[in-house]
Amino acid sequence: MNKNLFIAFEGIDGSGKSTQVKMLSEYLMARGHKVYTTFEPTDSPIGTMIRNIFSHKMEADHRVIAGLFVADRLDHLLNAQYGLLKKLEDGYTVITDRYYFSSYAYHGTHMSIDWVIQANALSADLLRPDLNIYIDVSPEISMSRIQKGRESTELYETLENLRNVREKYFEAFEKQKDREKVFIVDGNRSTDIIASDIVKKVAILLEAEK
Numbered sequence: 426m427n428k429n430l431f432i433a434f435e436g437i438d439g440s441g442k443s444t445q446v447k448m449l450s451e452y453l454m455a456r457g458h459k460v461y462t463t464f465e466p467t468d469s470p471i472g473t474m475i476r477n478i479f480s481h482k483m484e485a486d487h488r489v490i491a492g493l494f495v496a497d498r499l500d501h502l503l504n505a506q507y508g509l510l511k512k513l514e515d516g517y518t519v520i521t522d523r524y525y526f527s528s529y530a531y532h533g534t535h536m537s538i539d540w541v542i543q544a545n546a547l548s549a550d551l552l553r554p555d556l557n558i559y560i561d562v563s564p565e566i567s568m569s570r571i572q573k574g575r576e577s578t579e580l581y582e583t584l585e586n587l588r589n590v591r592e593k594y595f596e597a598f599e600k601q602k603d604r605e606k607v608f609i610v611d612g613n614r615s616t617d618i619i620a621s622d623i624v625k626k627v628a629i630l631l632e633a634e635k
């Protein structure tokens with residue numbers, strides 16, 4: 426029987442997370458895993474409010490945004506129908522595009538990172554990823570990807586902010602190094618090479634879980 430895992434993909438905007446989520450999901454399904462892929466912010470009512478703020482349809486203070494993410498994440502975990510804990514209980518390997526390290530990095534640029542970590546402590550206690558995969562891409566490459574084919578950018582999508590967010594990711598990894606498993610992969614290379622590195626790491630993890 427396959428061990429089901431919880432894997433979180435992290436990275437600044439434009440790092441290629443969604444592509445790698447899809448590729449890892451296909452790899453695991455081809456090997457007999459039941460896979461459930463998801464993302465944050467979710468498409469729940471709370472997540473929709475966050476997306477409306479990001480797209481400038483609504484305005485909110487950064488502290489309010491951080492609080493909305495806490496609520497959205499808890500619903501993502503605990504919802505009786507689609508919650509991550511339920512999916513794991515049902516035998517799915519769960520892969521999420523963003524989890525609480527995204528909050529540490531993005532909100533930690535606007536307020537105390539320690540406050541953000543503490544605000545998400547309940548989520549961390551409920552479910553820590555078996556592996557956090559951080560796709561490290563330069564903010565300059567990220568911005569060029571974001572601007573390609575886009576008419577507008579979202580709230581956090583500026584070069585200066587993405588540089589700050591990248592720094593906060595590494596600050597958060599250092600702060601949480603004794604609690605979290607983090608795999609950093611060079612995202613400035615081809616999609617297939619990145620996917621190969623990720624698959625190798627996940628295969629080692631699956632072998633260790635046997």
